[in-house]
Amino acid sequence: MTSWLERVPSWFLPLAIGLALIAVPWYGTDPLWVRQLTLIAIYTMLVAGLNITFGYAGLLSLGQVAMFALGAYTTGILMIHGWSMLPSLAVAVAASGVIGLITGLPGLRLGGWGLGMTSFFLVLLIPDITQIFTKQTGGLFGLTAVPPATIGGHQLDKNEFYAVCTIAMVVVVALLRNLMRSSFGNSLRVLRRSPVLATSLGLNIHLLKAKAFVISSLPAGLGGGLVVSLDHYIAPTSFTLTLGVLIIAASVLGGSESIYGAFFGVAVIRLGTWQVTAFEKYSLVAYGLFLVLGGVFFSQGIAGLAERKAGRWHSARSRLKPPAGTRAAPRLRTQAPNVMPIPGSPLEVRGLTKHFQGNQALNDVSIAALPGQVTSLVGPNGSGKTTLLNLISGLYRPTAGEATLAGERLSGRPPHLVARRGVARTFQTPVLPDGMTVLEAVASARYAKDSVSIATTILRLPANRAAERSREAAARQALRRVGCEDLADQDASGLALGSRRRVEVARALAGNPHLILLDEPASGLDEGEVEELASVIRQVAAAGGTVLLVEHNFNMVCSVSDQIYVLESGRLLAQGTPDEIQRNQVVAESYLGQLPDADQLGAPIRAGE
Numbered sequence: 088m089t090s091w092l093e094r095v096p097s098w099f100l101p102l103a104i105g106l107a108l109i110a111v112p113w114y115g116t117d118p119l120w121v122r123q124l125t126l127i128a129i130y131t132m133l134v135a136g137l138n139i140t141f142g143y144a145g146l147l148s149l150g151q152v153a154m155f156a157l158g159a160y161t162t163g164i165l166m167i168h169g170w171s172m173l174p175s176l177a178v179a180v181a182a183s184g185v186i187g188l189i190t191g192l193p194g195l196r197l198g199g200w201g202l203g204m205t206s207f208f209l210v211l212l213i214p215d216i217t218q219i220f221t222k223q224t225g226g227l228f229g230l231t232a233v234p235p236a237t238i239g240g241h242q243l244d245k246n247e248f249y250a251v252c253t254i255a256m257v258v259v260v261a262l263l264r265n266l267m268r269s270s271f272g273n274s275l276r277v278l279r280r281s282p283v284l285a286t287s288l289g290l291n292i293h294l295l296k297a298k299a300f301v302i303s304s305l306p307a308g309l310g311g312g313l314v315v316s317l318d319h320y321i322a323p324t325s326f327t328l329t330l331g332v333l334i335i336a337a338s339v340l341g342g343s344e345s346i347y348g349a350f351f352g353v354a355v356i357r358l359g360t361w362q363v364t365a366f367e368k369y370s371l372v373a374y375g376l377f378l379v380l381g382g383v384f385f386s387q388g389i390a391g392l393a394e395r396k397a398g399r400w401h402s403a404r405s406r407l408k409p410p411a412g413t414r415a416a417p418r419l420r421t422q423a424p425n426v427m428p429i430p431g432s433p434l435e436v437r438g439l440t441k442h443f444q445g446n447q448a449l450n451d452v453s454i455a456a457l458p459g460q461v462t463s464l465v466g467p468n469g470s471g472k473t474t475l476l477n478l479i480s481g482l483y484r485p486t487a488g489e490a491t492l493a494g495e496r497l498s499g500r501p502p503h504l505v506a507r508r509g510v511a512r513t514f515q516t517p518v519l520p521d522g523m524t525v526l527e528a529v530a531s532a533r534y535a536k537d538s539v540s541i542a543t544t545i546l547r548l549p550a551n552r553a554a555e556r557s558r559e560a561a562a563r564q565a566l567r568r569v570g571c572e573d574l575a576d577q578d579a580s581g582l583a584l585g586s587r588r589r590v591e592v593a594r595a596l597a598g599n600p601h602l603i604l605l606d607e608p609a610s611g612l613d614e615g616e617v618e619e620l621a622s623v624i625r626q627v628a629a630a631g632g633t634v635l636l637v638e639h640n641f642n643m644v645c646s647v648s649d650q651i652y653v654l655e656s657g658r659l660l661a662q663g664t665p666d667e668i669q670r671n672q673v674v675a676e677s678y679l680g681q682l683p684d685a686d687q688l689g690a691p692i693r694a695g696e
């Protein structure tokens with residue numbers, strides 16, 4: 088029986104806390120506390136923005152500090168020139184978005200420490216930039232005498248200003264929460280786990296990163312604008328590396344993959360260090376300590392801890408049931424033949440050649456794969472099988488030759504456009520991002536297809552819900568095909584290998600692909616699991632799919648394939664039906680003799696149609 092608590096919508100508690108917070112000054116609270124809470128609201132916006140790039144997308148960028156400074160200076164300068172607070176804030180937010188995009192450009196190519204270092208230098212440049220524009224910014228002495236905040240001609244007192252900041256925080260947190268629980272948030276998770284996976288799902292990773300940088304800059308600009316209205320003064324000393332460490336520590340401590348976590352992280356750090364006299368001098372050390380403590384003791388931060396303790400999951404990840412761990416894949420239920428057709432298209436590869444510096448990975452290889460058939464590529468390690476898949480899917484550019492799908496050239500196009508043309512794939516090591524259910528992981532194959540605008544997502548407009556329903560229906564249908572419907576609500580990253588491989592096939596199918604590339608899907612599976620997988624592959628072909636299979640398990644290859652191509656040292660050695668390949672002397676000598684289970688060849692496993 089569900090308790091009344093479980094029927095309370097997930098947004099209710101945060102909203103109630105937000106409203107209670109807004110009223111704090113009117114309980115007779117000490118003005119020093121009101122100031123602290125005002126700063127907590129402002130820094131929460133800054134950290135919530137950071138969580139989008141750092142937490143969700145895994146992009147370590149300190150650009151937030153620079154955007155905070157930009158928001159502060161823009162608002163301060165405009166208010167000194169007679170603008171009132173709200174239009175000044177609007178300009179500051181817009182400027183932060185634009186500059187956030189420009190300064191994020193290195194991040195489109197760089198990742199990890201490279202991006203961290205570039206954004207770190209951006210923060211170091213703030214004093215120099217203010218000096219270049221000393222007339223406008225006050226240089227190293229700062230911008231003084233910023234007029235008090237007014238709205239509609241009314242000058243806000245400290246309590247009213249606090250209420251404005253808290254309302255801004257509640258709105259920012261609510262909007263970002265909506266966004267991060269949508270396909271956009273999950274796309275960032277996919278990007279963080281594997282840019283190659285993201286691109287093979289049709290996601291334009293440069294555009295995705297650029298959107299993440301812009302969106303995360305907006306609350307930073309707003310926060311900066313509010314901080315200058317609070318103190319009526321700013322100087323470059325307010326925007327140092329110490330602030331960078333503070334926000335990263337707050338992000339980690341609160342839970343960098345949670346928008347709500349930003350509030351908890353900031354509150355603990357600000358209140359934990361407040362009134363410690365020695366703090367001013369040692370603030371960097373103290374923030375560093377919080378960062379280490381957060382990293383060591385709170386995986387997923389305070390937000391994750393609270394969710395686990397409450398036993399209730401509020402976010403997309405919160406819908407996950409306890410990790411499936413080593414839970415075995417459910418046996419494939421005998422299904423009525425799946426009648427939903429798969430729109431396979433003919434693949435033609437002509438003279439594909441790929442050289443890596445001196446290494447000739449693939450030489451003048453031509454193959455074809457037809458709808459309704461399983462076409463397999465076999466060959467010793469390093470013979471060029473994965474290179475061929477990577478050339479077809481656009482991850483590599485060919486040195487010569489081409490691949491076409493239904494006559495349309497694929498090779499040489501960016502991988503996300505190849506994916507959008509209908510090419511889906513699985514990987515040698517299955518890639519399923521953390522924090523997503525199986526259903527969400529499979530539905531991610533539709534993000535590029537059923538996309539909606541960010542505004543539609545943030546505001547949860549009907550078109551957003553319609554797209555969610557369409558993705559979910561396609562994902563359930565794909566899971567049904569591979570016999571994994573029961574796993575829909577499980578944590579995708581916690582599945583046992585057999586299930587992971589089948590879920591990857593389901594993800595490949597969910598986009599209704601014209602060509603399916605399977606890279607060693609049976610690797611690491613036991614005999615029973617291989618049989619089930621073989622059955623799934625046959626069913627996909629029987630439904631009209633074009634399947635190109637790379638596999639070392641020769642018995643499985645023989646049992647599922649219509650055509651087999653044998654590669655050796657990047658060249659095509661032979662082609663034919665499974666029978667012809669098994670009888671081929673050259674293949675027997677150069678390839679089959681090297682297989683560990685060569686003596687058992689010719690005993691094909693069963694594979695249901």
Ligand SMILES: Nc1ncnc2c1ncn2[C@@H]1O[C@H](COP(=O)(O)OP(=O)(O)OP(=O)(O)O)[C@@H](O)[C@H]1O
Nearest residue numbers: 443446447448466467468469470471472473474475
């Ligand atoms: N990105 C790369 N840079 C340099 N060399 C590469 C790259 N990718 C593949 N190669 C080389 O190309 C050759 C073919 O590799 P490939 O991975 O395609 O073989 P494979 O048949 O898939 O092997 P396996 O069965 O072990 O996966 C190898 O010599 C490999 O070292």
